[in-house]
Amino acid sequence: MSTKDYLEKDYYKVLGVSKTASQDEIKQSYRKLARENHPDANTGDPKAEERFKEISEAYNVLSDEKRRKEYDEARSLFGSSYRPGGGTGAGGFDLGDLFGQGAPTGGGGGGERLSDLFGGLFGGRGRTTTQPRRGADIETETRLTFGEAASGVTRSFQLSSDAACPTCRGTGAKAGTAPRVCPKCSGTGHENRNLGGFSLSEPCSECKGRGLVVDDPCPTCSGSGRGKSTRTIQARIPAGVSDGQRIRLKGKGAPGEHGGPAGDLYVVVHVQPHPVFGKSGDNLTITVPVTFPEAVLGADVRVPTLNGLPVTVKIPPGTPNGRTFRVRGKGTARRDGTAGDMLVTVEVAVPAHLSDDAREALEKFRAATADQDPRSGLETRAKGM
Numbered sequence: 506m507s508t509k510d511y512l513e514k515d516y517y518k519v520l521g522v523s524k525t526a527s528q529d530e531i532k533q534s535y536r537k538l539a540r541e542n543h544p545d546a547n548t549g550d551p552k553a554e555e556r557f558k559e560i561s562e563a564y565n566v567l568s569d570e571k572r573r574k575e576y577d578e579a580r581s582l583f584g585s586s587y588r589p590g591g592g593t594g595a596g597g598f599d600l601g602d603l604f605g606q607g608a609p610t611g612g613g614g615g616g617e618r619l620s621d622l623f624g625g626l627f628g629g630r631g632r633t634t635t636q637p638r639r640g641a642d643i644e645t646e647t648r649l650t651f652g653e654a655a656s657g658v659t660r661s662f663q664l665s666s667d668a669a670c671p672t673c674r675g676t677g678a679k680a681g682t683a684p685r686v687c688p689k690c691s692g693t694g695h696e697n698r699n700l701g702g703f704s705l706s707e708p709c710s711e712c713k714g715r716g717l718v719v720d721d722p723c724p725t726c727s728g729s730g731r732g733k734s735t736r737t738i739q740a741r742i743p744a745g746v747s748d749g750q751r752i753r754l755k756g757k758g759a760p761g762e763h764g765g766p767a768g769d770l771y772v773v774v775h776v777q778p779h780p781v782f783g784k785s786g787d788n789l790t791i792t793v794p795v796t797f798p799e800a801v802l803g804a805d806v807r808v809p810t811l812n813g814l815p816v817t818v819k820i821p822p823g824t825p826n827g828r829t830f831r832v833r834g835k836g837t838a839r840r841d842g843t844a845g846d847m848l849v850t851v852e853v854a855v856p857a858h859l860s861d862d863a864r865e866a867l868e869k870f871r872a873a874t875a876d877q878d879p880r881s882g883l884e885t886r887a888k889g890m
């Protein structure tokens with residue numbers, strides 16, 4: 506069954522039913538007509554056999570909801586402009602060419618062939634476009650606060666993809682009108698330019714390779730037939746993503762065709778840095794200033810957490826600058842749902858200004874520790890082994 510068949514034959518008329526007939530009506534009418542025109546009951550009448558074939562063909566299409574829909578769409582789209590016998594184009598043309606079979610592909614940058622635009626709208630003869638096709642992968646990006654990245658967040662994404670213009674359904678023609686076959690290229694979308702010894706096939710200059718020209722352009726798409734379909738999807742960004750990471754959200758990409766699976770959505774995340782917290786793998790990091798006496802004598806230090814109450818970290822006596830303590834379960838969430846740890850690094854704060862009392866105390870401390878030289882042996886070790 507070709508598109509041309511679809512346009513030339515009025516299957517509703519053949520079966521004597523209305524365009525809105527139910528499946529039951531179609532079936533009843535078919536049975537009655539098939540009985541009346543069956544070749545066995547009309548031996549010697551070649552016209553009955555022809556009619557019987559027509560009835561069967563009509564029933565095959567109209568009794569299959571999917572094919573019936575394609576048929577209706579093909580006719581509503583081109584029925585008004587198509588005249589059997591090639592009356593429209595220079596020298597006539599075959600609609601089959603227009604819709605893909607044997608059509609030249611890759612018509613160049615100047616617009617797209619109608620067949621590309623419509624994909625599987627027309628069933629056609631074993632076209633690959635009716636087979637399930639996976640939707641395209643889509644890539645987008647999003648900004649997250651540090652806390653959102655740590656705990657995970659649901660984001661909505663506005664995804665737009667190329668689609669046939671919804672107003673004219675991709676024909677590019679104003680409502681009530683239909684595109685005309687390009688007279689220059691007879692609908693092939695190509696023209697040959699002669700360059701001395703050889704000729705070059707180029708997209709047709711008249712129709713920009715589309716094979717069709719539009720007299721009254723659709724106001725929505727200015728005649729291009731192209732539109733954008735925008736949809737909003739909700740997707741969960743998992744907990745624990747890092748800045749610059751590209752995460753894959755399975756099945757959130759472009760919808761598949763003909764029952765194929767949807768593509769995937771890839772989201773590149775940008776995470777705002779936090780003024781206090783950082784990340785190291787699954788662990789949250791924080792640097793906590795301590796005083797020299799706290800480091801030397803030991804102290805209980807209150808440390809903030811990302812999403813909760815502060816915790817108390819015990820700094821033991823004699824803690825060197827830069828030592829890191831691990832607070833279990835206070836980090837960011839891991840993939841498996843457990844929480845990472847918080848790594849607390851102490852940094853001894855050196856006061857820029859001292860009161861007289863403090864200076865006096867420190868001088869006393871220096872005198873009391875004069876026998877301790879933290880650099881003893883440094884020069885010897887520097888000379889090498």
Ligand SMILES: [Zn+2]
Nearest residue numbers: 687690709712
């Ligand atoms: Zn053309």
Ligand SMILES: [Zn+2]
Nearest residue numbers: 670673723726
């Ligand atoms: Zn349009």
